Amino acid sequence: xxxxxxxxxxxxxxxxxxxxxxxxxxxxxxxxxxxxxxxxxxxxxxxxxxxxxxxxxxxxxxxxxxxxxxxxxxxxxxxxxxxxxxxxxxxxxxxxxxxxxxxxxxxxxxxxxxxxxxxxxxxxxxxxxxxxxxxxxxxxxxxxxxxxxxxxxxxxxxxxxxxxxxxxxxxxxxxxxxxxxxxxxxxxxxxxxxxxxxxxxxxxxxxxxxxxxxxxxxxxxxxxxxxxxxxxxxxxxxxxxxxxxxxxxxxxxxxxxxxxxxxxxxxxxxxxxxxxxxxxxxxxxxxxxxxxxxxxxxxxxxxxxxxxxxxxxxxxxxxxxxxxxxxxxxxxxxxxxxxxxxxxxxxxxxxxxxxxxxxxxxxxxxxxxxxxxxxxxxxxxxxxxxxxxxxxxxxxxxxxxxxxxxxxxxxxxxxxxxxxxxxxxxxxxxxxxxxxxxxxxxxxxxxxxxxxxxxxxxxxxxxxxxxxxx
Ligand code: MN
Ligand code: MN
Numbered sequence: 208x209x210x211x212x213x214x215x216x217x218x219x220x221x222x223x224x225x226x227x228x229x230x231x232x233x234x235x236x237x238x239x240x241x242x243x244x245x246x247x248x249x250x251x252x253x254x255x256x257x258x259x260x261x262x263x264x265x266x267x268x269x270x271x272x273x274x275x276x277x278x279x280x281x282x283x284x285x286x287x288x289x290x291x292x293x294x295x296x297x298x299x300x301x302x303x304x305x306x307x308x309x310x311x312x313x314x315x316x317x318x319x320x321x322x323x324x325x326x327x328x329x330x331x332x333x334x335x336x337x338x339x340x341x342x343x344x345x346x347x348x349x350x351x352x353x354x355x356x357x358x359x360x361x362x363x364x365x366x367x368x369x370x371x372x373x374x375x376x377x378x379x380x381x382x383x384x385x386x387x388x389x390x391x392x393x394x395x396x397x398x399x400x401x402x403x404x405x406x407x408x409x410x411x412x413x414x415x416x417x418x419x420x421x422x423x424x425x426x427x428x429x430x431x432x433x434x435x436x437x438x439x440x441x442x443x444x445x446x447x448x449x450x451x452x453x454x455x456x457x458x459x460x461x462x463x464x465x466x467x468x469x470x471x472x473x474x475x476x477x478x479x480x481x482x483x484x485x486x487x488x489x490x491x492x493x494x495x496x497x498x499x500x501x502x503x504x505x506x507x508x509x510x511x512x513x514x515x516x517x518x519x520x521x522x523x524x525x526x527x528x529x530x531x532x533x534x535x536x537x538x539x540x541x542x543x544x545x546x547x548x549x550x551x552x553x554x555x556x557x558x559x560x561x562x563x564x565x566x567x568x569x570x571x572x573x574x575x576x577x578x579x580x581x582x583x584x585x586x587x588x589x590x591x592x593x594x595x596x597x598x599x600x601x602x603x604x605x606x607x608x609x610x611x612x613x614x615x616x617x618x619x620x621x622x623x624x625x626x627x628x629x630x631x632x633x634x635x636x637x638x639x640x641x642x643x644x645x646x647x648x649x650x651x652x653x654x655x656x657x658x659x660x661x662x663x664x665x666x667x668x669x670x671x672x673x674x675x676x677x
Contacts, residue, residue: 222575223613223661224468238486238667239462239470239660245482246460246472247376251359251453252504252514255317255478256296259485259502263288263298266489271299271527281531284493289524294318294504294514297524298488302497306529307539309546309639310497311677313488313670314516314630315481315553316506319474320344320652322351322385322410322454324360328447329414331429336415340385340454341407344507348405350653355382356412357457362442362450370440375457382457384413412454456654463657469574470663475656477506479646480552483663487670497528498674506553506630516630522637544637548599548677550644550670551631555579555617557647557659570618572647574658577613577665581643584619586626593631595642602677603642610672613665617647644669 227235249255268286281287281301289297296317302310322340330337342348357375364370375382387405388396396404418427419434436442460472481502488500505515512518526540555572559565572579582600585592607614619627635641646666649657 220573220576220615221613223577223665224575226611226613227661235660235664236467238664241486242479242482242663243460243462243470243472246470246474246478247458249478250319250357250455250474251321251451252294252318253361253451254359255481256290256293256502259296259298259481260288260290262485263489268298271524271531274531275527279531281528287528289520289527291504291514291518291520295520296502297521298485298500298502299524299528300488300491300494300498301528301532302494304496305539306497306525306532307542307546308496309548310499310525310543311494311674312499312501312547312549312634312639313484313674314501314503314549314551314634315484315645316477316503316516316630317481318344318504318507319455319476319478320346320507322356322412324358324412324447324450324452324454326448328452329429329432329444331426334416334418334428335413336428336432338412338414339408340410340412342410343453344652346652347401348407348410349387349401351410352385352387352405354385354654355457356385356454357382358452359455360450360452362440362446362452364442364446364449370442372440372452383454385410385454386413468661469657469659471655471657473654473656475646475648475658476554476651477552477645479554479648479658479663480666483646483667484552484670486667487674490671491674494674496677501630503630510630510633516633541637545639547637547639548602548673549631549634549639549641550603550673551593551629551634551641552645552666552670553629553643554645554651554656555581555647556619556651557649559649565620565624567618567621570616571620572615572617574647574649575661576615577662578607578669579615579617579645579647579662581617581619581645584627584629584631584643587623590626591628591632593629593635593641593643595631596640599640599642603673606672606676607669609676610668612669612672613661614669 268288271287271289283303285301325339328338362370415432419431456473463469463471484500503516510516558571583592583594631641646662
Protein backbone atom coordinates (compact mmCIF):
# COMPACT_ATOMS: atom_id res chain seq x y z
CA UNK A 208 0.00 0.00 0.00
CA UNK A 209 1.34 3.44 -0.94
CA UNK A 210 2.38 5.57 2.04
CA UNK A 211 0.36 8.73 2.30
CA UNK A 212 2.33 11.75 3.52
CA UNK A 213 -0.27 12.28 6.26
CA UNK A 214 -0.19 8.68 7.54
CA UNK A 215 2.10 9.56 10.44
CA UNK A 216 -0.29 12.23 11.62
CA UNK A 217 -3.33 9.98 11.76
CA UNK A 218 -4.05 6.88 13.80
CA UNK A 219 -5.85 4.13 12.00
CA UNK A 220 -6.54 0.88 13.85
CA UNK A 221 -5.95 -1.90 11.35
CA UNK A 222 -7.11 -5.49 11.08
CA UNK A 223 -4.46 -7.90 12.35
CA UNK A 224 -5.46 -10.37 9.62
CA UNK A 225 -3.88 -8.08 6.99
CA UNK A 226 -0.38 -8.42 8.40
CA UNK A 227 -0.29 -12.22 8.74
CA UNK A 228 1.92 -14.46 6.64
CA UNK A 229 0.82 -18.07 5.99
CA UNK A 230 3.06 -19.09 8.88
CA UNK A 231 1.42 -16.52 11.19
CA UNK A 232 -2.02 -17.75 10.16
CA UNK A 233 -1.07 -21.31 11.04
CA UNK A 234 -0.02 -20.08 14.51
CA UNK A 235 -3.28 -18.15 14.93
CA UNK A 236 -5.32 -21.27 14.23
CA UNK A 237 -3.10 -23.59 16.31
CA UNK A 238 -3.43 -21.31 19.33
CA UNK A 239 -7.20 -21.16 18.99
CA UNK A 240 -7.34 -24.97 18.75
CA UNK A 241 -5.44 -25.26 22.06
CA UNK A 242 -7.76 -22.62 23.49
CA UNK A 243 -10.90 -24.47 22.34
CA UNK A 244 -9.64 -27.69 23.94
CA UNK A 245 -9.03 -25.87 27.20
CA UNK A 246 -12.45 -24.18 27.11
CA UNK A 247 -14.23 -27.46 26.34
CA UNK A 248 -12.64 -29.14 29.34
CA UNK A 249 -12.50 -26.34 31.92
CA UNK A 250 -15.90 -24.87 32.76
CA UNK A 251 -15.46 -24.04 36.43
CA UNK A 252 -12.84 -22.05 38.32
CA UNK A 253 -11.62 -25.31 39.88
CA UNK A 254 -11.28 -27.12 36.57
CA UNK A 255 -9.28 -24.16 35.23
CA UNK A 256 -6.91 -24.02 38.21
CA UNK A 257 -6.38 -27.79 38.27
CA UNK A 258 -5.64 -27.86 34.52
CA UNK A 259 -3.29 -24.85 34.77
CA UNK A 260 -1.42 -26.46 37.70
CA UNK A 261 -0.98 -29.66 35.76
CA UNK A 262 0.33 -27.81 32.66
CA UNK A 263 2.55 -25.55 34.80
CA UNK A 264 4.14 -28.53 36.57
CA UNK A 265 5.03 -30.02 33.17
CA UNK A 266 6.65 -26.68 32.31
CA UNK A 267 8.85 -26.83 35.42
CA UNK A 268 6.79 -24.84 37.93
CA UNK A 269 6.99 -25.96 41.58
CA UNK A 270 4.48 -25.56 44.40
CA UNK A 271 5.55 -22.67 46.65
CA UNK A 272 4.29 -24.56 49.72
CA UNK A 273 6.70 -27.42 48.95
CA UNK A 274 9.60 -24.99 48.60
CA UNK A 275 8.73 -23.34 51.91
CA UNK A 276 8.59 -26.77 53.61
CA UNK A 277 11.88 -27.91 52.11
CA UNK A 278 13.76 -24.87 53.40
CA UNK A 279 15.16 -24.21 49.91
CA UNK A 280 15.74 -20.71 48.57
CA UNK A 281 14.55 -19.22 45.29
CA UNK A 282 16.92 -17.86 42.66
CA UNK A 283 16.55 -16.07 39.33
CA UNK A 284 14.84 -18.21 36.72
CA UNK A 285 12.94 -20.34 39.25
CA UNK A 286 9.27 -20.94 38.50
CA UNK A 287 6.72 -21.36 41.27
CA UNK A 288 2.98 -21.51 41.61
CA UNK A 289 0.66 -20.84 44.54
CA UNK A 290 -2.68 -22.66 44.48
CA UNK A 291 -5.37 -21.03 46.61
CA UNK A 292 -7.87 -23.84 47.36
CA UNK A 293 -7.98 -24.98 43.70
CA UNK A 294 -9.87 -21.78 42.85
CA UNK A 295 -7.25 -19.07 42.46
CA UNK A 296 -3.76 -19.53 41.04
CA UNK A 297 -0.61 -17.41 41.08
CA UNK A 298 2.34 -18.18 38.82
CA UNK A 299 5.74 -16.53 39.39
CA UNK A 300 8.96 -16.56 37.38
CA UNK A 301 11.71 -15.14 39.60
CA UNK A 302 13.67 -12.28 38.00
CA UNK A 303 17.35 -11.41 38.16
CA UNK A 304 16.58 -8.10 39.90
CA UNK A 305 15.31 -7.94 43.52
CA UNK A 306 11.53 -8.29 43.83
CA UNK A 307 11.25 -4.93 45.63
CA UNK A 308 12.14 -3.26 42.32
CA UNK A 309 8.67 -4.31 41.16
CA UNK A 310 7.05 -7.09 39.20
CA UNK A 311 5.34 -7.44 35.83
CA UNK A 312 1.90 -8.75 36.62
CA UNK A 313 -0.87 -10.18 34.44
CA UNK A 314 -4.26 -10.65 36.10
CA UNK A 315 -7.42 -12.34 34.82
CA UNK A 316 -10.33 -14.22 36.37
CA UNK A 317 -11.41 -17.83 35.93
CA UNK A 318 -14.95 -17.67 37.35
CA UNK A 319 -17.80 -17.15 34.88
CA UNK A 320 -21.55 -16.54 35.07
CA UNK A 321 -23.56 -19.72 35.59
CA UNK A 322 -26.36 -21.28 37.67
CA UNK A 323 -25.19 -22.68 41.01
CA UNK A 324 -27.19 -25.35 42.83
CA UNK A 325 -28.68 -24.21 46.13
CA UNK A 326 -27.64 -26.02 49.31
CA UNK A 327 -30.89 -27.96 49.55
CA UNK A 328 -31.57 -28.28 45.83
CA UNK A 329 -33.49 -31.52 45.35
CA UNK A 330 -37.30 -31.75 45.48
CA UNK A 331 -40.09 -33.59 43.75
CA UNK A 332 -42.99 -31.86 42.04
CA UNK A 333 -45.73 -33.96 40.43
CA UNK A 334 -43.51 -36.81 39.39
CA UNK A 335 -40.47 -34.73 38.40
CA UNK A 336 -37.26 -34.50 40.42
CA UNK A 337 -36.10 -30.88 40.31
CA UNK A 338 -33.03 -28.90 41.44
CA UNK A 339 -33.20 -25.35 42.79
CA UNK A 340 -30.55 -22.95 41.47
CA UNK A 341 -29.16 -19.55 42.39
CA UNK A 342 -27.53 -17.70 39.51
CA UNK A 343 -23.93 -16.51 39.85
CA UNK A 344 -22.85 -13.23 38.25
CA UNK A 345 -24.85 -10.91 36.03
CA UNK A 346 -26.99 -12.77 33.54
CA UNK A 347 -29.97 -12.05 31.30
CA UNK A 348 -31.97 -14.88 32.85
CA UNK A 349 -34.10 -15.41 29.74
CA UNK A 350 -30.92 -16.54 27.91
CA UNK A 351 -30.31 -19.39 30.36
CA UNK A 352 -33.27 -21.64 29.55
CA UNK A 353 -34.09 -24.32 26.97
CA UNK A 354 -30.43 -25.19 26.37
CA UNK A 355 -28.53 -28.43 27.00
CA UNK A 356 -26.82 -27.91 30.37
CA UNK A 357 -24.05 -29.90 32.06
CA UNK A 358 -23.29 -30.16 35.78
CA UNK A 359 -19.69 -29.61 36.89
CA UNK A 360 -18.37 -29.42 40.40
CA UNK A 361 -17.46 -31.13 43.65
CA UNK A 362 -19.26 -32.75 46.54
CA UNK A 363 -17.22 -32.76 49.74
CA UNK A 364 -18.36 -35.34 52.26
CA UNK A 365 -18.11 -35.11 56.04
CA UNK A 366 -14.98 -37.30 56.05
CA UNK A 367 -13.30 -34.79 53.74
CA UNK A 368 -13.38 -37.00 50.67
CA UNK A 369 -14.24 -35.23 47.43
CA UNK A 370 -16.37 -36.51 44.57
CA UNK A 371 -15.64 -34.74 41.29
CA UNK A 372 -18.70 -34.48 39.13
CA UNK A 373 -18.94 -33.77 35.40
CA UNK A 374 -22.16 -34.86 33.70
CA UNK A 375 -23.27 -33.73 30.27
CA UNK A 376 -20.04 -33.33 28.32
CA UNK A 377 -19.58 -36.84 26.94
CA UNK A 378 -21.94 -37.47 24.02
CA UNK A 379 -23.28 -40.52 25.89
CA UNK A 380 -24.02 -38.44 29.02
CA UNK A 381 -27.45 -37.06 29.74
CA UNK A 382 -27.84 -33.25 29.68
CA UNK A 383 -30.16 -31.11 31.80
CA UNK A 384 -33.00 -28.73 31.02
CA UNK A 385 -34.18 -25.48 32.57
CA UNK A 386 -37.52 -25.16 30.85
CA UNK A 387 -39.14 -22.15 29.22
CA UNK A 388 -42.85 -21.70 28.62
CA UNK A 389 -44.10 -22.68 25.17
CA UNK A 390 -44.83 -19.72 22.87
CA UNK A 391 -48.44 -20.92 22.47
CA UNK A 392 -49.18 -20.11 26.12
CA UNK A 393 -46.91 -17.11 26.54
CA UNK A 394 -49.36 -14.27 25.95
CA UNK A 395 -48.96 -13.08 29.55
CA UNK A 396 -45.24 -13.86 29.81
CA UNK A 397 -44.44 -11.88 26.67
CA UNK A 398 -46.03 -8.77 28.14
CA UNK A 399 -43.57 -8.80 31.05
CA UNK A 400 -40.40 -6.75 30.97
CA UNK A 401 -37.30 -8.79 30.03
CA UNK A 402 -35.92 -8.88 33.59
CA UNK A 403 -39.16 -10.61 34.69
CA UNK A 404 -39.77 -12.99 31.76
CA UNK A 405 -37.78 -15.68 33.55
CA UNK A 406 -37.68 -15.29 37.33
CA UNK A 407 -34.74 -16.64 39.34
CA UNK A 408 -36.90 -18.96 41.46
CA UNK A 409 -38.34 -20.51 38.29
CA UNK A 410 -34.91 -21.53 37.00
CA UNK A 411 -35.12 -25.08 38.31
CA UNK A 412 -33.33 -27.94 36.61
CA UNK A 413 -35.40 -30.95 35.60
CA UNK A 414 -33.27 -33.79 36.97
CA UNK A 415 -35.30 -36.99 36.54
CA UNK A 416 -38.69 -38.66 36.22
CA UNK A 417 -38.49 -42.40 37.03
CA UNK A 418 -39.94 -43.48 40.43
CA UNK A 419 -38.26 -45.98 42.73
CA UNK A 420 -39.98 -49.41 42.48
CA UNK A 421 -40.98 -49.48 46.16
CA UNK A 422 -44.56 -48.21 45.86
CA UNK A 423 -45.04 -47.71 49.63
CA UNK A 424 -42.65 -44.74 49.64
CA UNK A 425 -43.49 -41.05 49.17
CA UNK A 426 -41.58 -38.83 46.68
CA UNK A 427 -40.54 -41.90 44.76
CA UNK A 428 -38.87 -40.01 41.88
CA UNK A 429 -36.70 -37.97 44.24
CA UNK A 430 -35.87 -41.16 46.11
CA UNK A 431 -34.78 -42.87 42.92
CA UNK A 432 -32.46 -39.94 42.14
CA UNK A 433 -30.98 -40.20 45.65
CA UNK A 434 -30.49 -43.93 45.12
CA UNK A 435 -28.63 -43.26 41.84
CA UNK A 436 -26.51 -40.49 43.39
CA UNK A 437 -25.53 -42.86 46.18
CA UNK A 438 -24.70 -45.61 43.74
CA UNK A 439 -22.54 -43.41 41.55
CA UNK A 440 -21.00 -40.87 43.99
CA UNK A 441 -21.54 -42.48 47.41
CA UNK A 442 -23.42 -39.33 48.46
CA UNK A 443 -26.59 -38.68 50.43
CA UNK A 444 -28.97 -35.73 50.24
CA UNK A 445 -27.18 -33.95 53.09
CA UNK A 446 -23.93 -33.92 51.09
CA UNK A 447 -25.42 -31.26 48.78
CA UNK A 448 -24.86 -28.90 51.71
CA UNK A 449 -21.09 -29.06 51.22
CA UNK A 450 -21.04 -29.15 47.44
CA UNK A 451 -20.23 -26.65 44.73
CA UNK A 452 -22.18 -27.78 41.71
CA UNK A 453 -22.42 -25.48 38.73
CA UNK A 454 -24.91 -25.68 35.87
CA UNK A 455 -23.10 -24.64 32.69
CA UNK A 456 -23.82 -24.89 28.94
CA UNK A 457 -23.02 -28.42 27.76
CA UNK A 458 -20.77 -29.11 24.80
CA UNK A 459 -17.51 -28.14 23.21
CA UNK A 460 -16.14 -24.77 22.20
CA UNK A 461 -16.53 -24.45 18.43
CA UNK A 462 -15.23 -22.54 15.45
CA UNK A 463 -17.62 -19.79 14.47
CA UNK A 464 -18.18 -18.18 11.06
CA UNK A 465 -17.92 -19.68 7.56
CA UNK A 466 -14.23 -18.74 7.50
CA UNK A 467 -13.74 -20.20 11.01
CA UNK A 468 -12.28 -16.86 12.09
CA UNK A 469 -13.98 -16.83 15.50
CA UNK A 470 -14.47 -19.06 18.53
CA UNK A 471 -17.81 -19.67 20.22
CA UNK A 472 -17.44 -20.95 23.78
CA UNK A 473 -18.95 -20.80 27.24
CA UNK A 474 -17.03 -18.75 29.83
CA UNK A 475 -14.79 -16.68 27.57
CA UNK A 476 -15.32 -13.90 30.15
CA UNK A 477 -12.67 -14.15 31.39
CA UNK A 478 -11.01 -17.46 30.63
CA UNK A 479 -9.97 -16.01 27.28
CA UNK A 480 -7.67 -13.64 29.18
CA UNK A 481 -6.71 -16.32 31.71
CA UNK A 482 -5.69 -18.79 29.00
CA UNK A 483 -3.75 -16.23 26.94
CA UNK A 484 -2.01 -14.96 30.11
CA UNK A 485 -1.09 -18.53 30.98
CA UNK A 486 0.36 -19.26 27.53
CA UNK A 487 2.34 -16.01 27.68
CA UNK A 488 3.94 -16.58 31.10
CA UNK A 489 4.84 -20.15 30.13
CA UNK A 490 7.14 -18.65 27.48
CA UNK A 491 9.06 -16.61 30.08
CA UNK A 492 12.46 -17.93 31.20
CA UNK A 493 15.03 -15.94 33.14
CA UNK A 494 13.36 -12.50 33.11
CA UNK A 495 15.03 -9.32 34.48
CA UNK A 496 12.05 -8.56 36.70
CA UNK A 497 9.92 -11.12 38.49
CA UNK A 498 6.91 -11.97 36.36
CA UNK A 499 3.55 -13.02 37.75
CA UNK A 500 0.22 -14.21 36.39
CA UNK A 501 -2.81 -14.00 38.68
CA UNK A 502 -5.79 -16.19 37.77
CA UNK A 503 -8.40 -15.22 40.30
CA UNK A 504 -11.87 -16.32 41.37
CA UNK A 505 -15.04 -14.42 42.35
CA UNK A 506 -14.60 -11.44 40.00
CA UNK A 507 -18.14 -11.82 38.74
CA UNK A 508 -19.53 -11.28 42.24
CA UNK A 509 -17.26 -8.47 43.37
CA UNK A 510 -13.87 -10.17 43.93
CA UNK A 511 -14.90 -11.05 47.48
CA UNK A 512 -14.05 -14.12 49.57
CA UNK A 513 -10.76 -15.89 50.32
CA UNK A 514 -10.23 -16.78 46.65
CA UNK A 515 -11.19 -13.35 45.27
CA UNK A 516 -8.83 -10.47 44.49
CA UNK A 517 -9.85 -8.53 47.61
CA UNK A 518 -8.34 -11.26 49.81
CA UNK A 519 -4.79 -10.92 51.11
CA UNK A 520 -3.69 -14.10 49.33
CA UNK A 521 -1.68 -12.40 46.59
CA UNK A 522 0.03 -10.03 49.03
CA UNK A 523 0.85 -12.94 51.36
CA UNK A 524 2.42 -14.96 48.57
CA UNK A 525 4.54 -12.00 47.39
CA UNK A 526 5.74 -11.78 51.00
CA UNK A 527 6.70 -15.46 50.83
CA UNK A 528 8.54 -14.88 47.53
CA UNK A 529 10.54 -12.01 49.04
CA UNK A 530 11.38 -14.16 52.05
CA UNK A 531 12.43 -17.09 49.84
CA UNK A 532 14.67 -14.83 47.72
CA UNK A 533 16.49 -13.05 50.62
CA UNK A 534 15.71 -11.19 53.85
CA UNK A 535 12.02 -10.38 54.30
CA UNK A 536 10.88 -6.97 55.42
CA UNK A 537 7.50 -5.26 55.32
CA UNK A 538 9.08 -2.32 53.51
CA UNK A 539 10.39 -4.60 50.77
CA UNK A 540 6.89 -6.01 50.31
CA UNK A 541 5.35 -2.56 50.02
CA UNK A 542 8.04 -1.50 47.55
CA UNK A 543 7.57 -4.66 45.48
CA UNK A 544 3.86 -3.94 45.15
CA UNK A 545 4.14 -0.20 44.54
CA UNK A 546 6.89 -0.56 41.93
CA UNK A 547 4.96 -3.14 39.90
CA UNK A 548 3.28 -2.78 36.53
CA UNK A 549 0.10 -4.65 35.82
CA UNK A 550 -2.17 -5.52 32.93
CA UNK A 551 -5.57 -6.21 34.47
CA UNK A 552 -7.12 -8.39 31.83
CA UNK A 553 -10.81 -8.74 31.27
CA UNK A 554 -13.08 -8.88 28.28
CA UNK A 555 -14.46 -5.90 26.37
CA UNK A 556 -17.54 -5.54 24.21
CA UNK A 557 -16.80 -5.78 20.49
CA UNK A 558 -18.70 -3.59 18.03
CA UNK A 559 -21.83 -5.51 17.05
CA UNK A 560 -23.58 -4.64 13.74
CA UNK A 561 -26.86 -5.83 15.29
CA UNK A 562 -26.57 -3.32 18.13
CA UNK A 563 -24.57 -0.39 16.71
CA UNK A 564 -26.30 2.14 18.94
CA UNK A 565 -24.81 0.56 22.09
CA UNK A 566 -21.33 1.79 21.26
CA UNK A 567 -19.66 4.97 20.12
CA UNK A 568 -17.84 4.08 16.92
CA UNK A 569 -14.55 5.88 17.64
CA UNK A 570 -14.16 4.35 21.09
CA UNK A 571 -15.24 0.75 20.73
CA UNK A 572 -13.25 -2.42 20.09
CA UNK A 573 -13.59 -4.24 16.77
CA UNK A 574 -13.08 -7.95 16.09
CA UNK A 575 -9.67 -8.57 14.53
CA UNK A 576 -8.00 -5.33 15.60
CA UNK A 577 -6.09 -6.89 18.46
CA UNK A 578 -5.68 -6.59 22.21
CA UNK A 579 -7.98 -3.95 23.69
CA UNK A 580 -6.81 -1.34 26.21
CA UNK A 581 -9.39 0.40 28.39
CA UNK A 582 -7.94 3.45 30.12
CA UNK A 583 -10.96 3.37 32.38
CA UNK A 584 -14.10 1.34 33.00
CA UNK A 585 -16.77 2.16 35.60
CA UNK A 586 -20.15 3.80 35.18
CA UNK A 587 -21.86 7.20 35.59
CA UNK A 588 -18.79 9.38 35.02
CA UNK A 589 -16.11 6.66 35.37
CA UNK A 590 -17.41 5.80 38.88
CA UNK A 591 -15.47 2.94 40.49
CA UNK A 592 -12.86 2.89 37.75
CA UNK A 593 -9.08 2.65 37.78
CA UNK A 594 -8.29 5.47 35.35
CA UNK A 595 -4.82 4.49 34.09
CA UNK A 596 -2.09 7.15 33.98
CA UNK A 597 -1.08 8.45 30.53
CA UNK A 598 2.61 7.96 31.35
CA UNK A 599 1.92 4.25 31.83
CA UNK A 600 -0.24 4.00 28.71
CA UNK A 601 2.58 5.62 26.70
CA UNK A 602 4.96 2.96 28.02
CA UNK A 603 2.52 0.21 27.02
CA UNK A 604 2.13 1.72 23.51
CA UNK A 605 5.92 1.70 23.14
CA UNK A 606 6.11 -1.97 24.12
CA UNK A 607 3.21 -3.07 21.88
CA UNK A 608 4.54 -1.18 18.83
CA UNK A 609 8.08 -2.46 19.35
CA UNK A 610 6.73 -6.03 19.11
CA UNK A 611 4.31 -5.24 16.29
CA UNK A 612 1.31 -6.25 18.42
CA UNK A 613 -2.07 -5.13 17.03
CA UNK A 614 -3.80 -3.10 19.71
CA UNK A 615 -6.85 -0.88 20.00
CA UNK A 616 -8.61 1.12 22.68
CA UNK A 617 -12.18 0.93 23.85
CA UNK A 618 -14.82 2.05 26.28
CA UNK A 619 -17.49 -0.37 27.40
CA UNK A 620 -20.33 1.07 25.33
CA UNK A 621 -21.73 4.57 25.14
CA UNK A 622 -21.39 6.84 28.15
CA UNK A 623 -24.25 6.31 30.63
CA UNK A 624 -25.62 3.17 28.91
CA UNK A 625 -24.32 0.95 31.69
CA UNK A 626 -20.81 -0.04 32.69
CA UNK A 627 -18.75 -2.60 34.51
CA UNK A 628 -15.79 -3.16 36.77
CA UNK A 629 -12.70 -5.36 36.92
CA UNK A 630 -9.94 -6.20 39.42
CA UNK A 631 -7.81 -3.21 38.25
CA UNK A 632 -8.83 -0.83 41.04
CA UNK A 633 -8.08 -3.41 43.73
CA UNK A 634 -4.48 -3.81 42.59
CA UNK A 635 -4.10 -0.07 42.05
CA UNK A 636 -4.68 0.31 45.81
CA UNK A 637 -1.06 -0.82 46.27
CA UNK A 638 0.05 2.24 44.29
CA UNK A 639 1.13 0.18 41.29
CA UNK A 640 0.47 1.16 37.68
CA UNK A 641 -2.50 -0.77 36.32
CA UNK A 642 -4.36 -0.60 33.03
CA UNK A 643 -7.35 -2.64 31.91
CA UNK A 644 -6.94 -4.65 28.76
CA UNK A 645 -8.23 -7.85 27.19
CA UNK A 646 -10.16 -9.40 24.34
CA UNK A 647 -13.40 -8.08 22.85
CA UNK A 648 -16.46 -10.36 22.76
CA UNK A 649 -19.92 -10.62 21.32
CA UNK A 650 -22.64 -11.98 23.66
CA UNK A 651 -20.74 -11.26 26.88
CA UNK A 652 -22.31 -13.20 29.82
CA UNK A 653 -24.59 -15.18 27.48
CA UNK A 654 -24.28 -18.97 27.60
CA UNK A 655 -22.17 -18.89 24.41
CA UNK A 656 -19.79 -15.99 23.82
CA UNK A 657 -17.87 -15.20 20.62
CA UNK A 658 -14.30 -13.93 20.12
CA UNK A 659 -11.98 -13.35 17.16
CA UNK A 660 -9.05 -15.73 16.71
CA UNK A 661 -6.82 -12.86 15.59
CA UNK A 662 -7.55 -11.08 18.88
CA UNK A 663 -6.73 -14.21 20.91
CA UNK A 664 -3.38 -14.40 19.09
CA UNK A 665 -2.55 -10.69 19.39
CA UNK A 666 -3.49 -10.67 23.08
CA UNK A 667 -1.14 -13.56 23.81
CA UNK A 668 1.64 -11.71 21.93
CA UNK A 669 0.81 -8.51 23.79
CA UNK A 670 1.07 -10.24 27.19
CA UNK A 671 4.38 -11.80 26.23
CA UNK A 672 5.78 -8.43 25.09
CA UNK A 673 4.63 -6.89 28.40
CA UNK A 674 6.27 -9.64 30.48
CA UNK A 675 9.53 -9.16 28.59
CA UNK A 676 9.67 -5.36 28.60
CA UNK A 677 7.50 -3.55 31.15
MN1 MN B 1 -14.81 -10.43 33.39
MN1 MN C 1 -18.04 -10.55 33.52
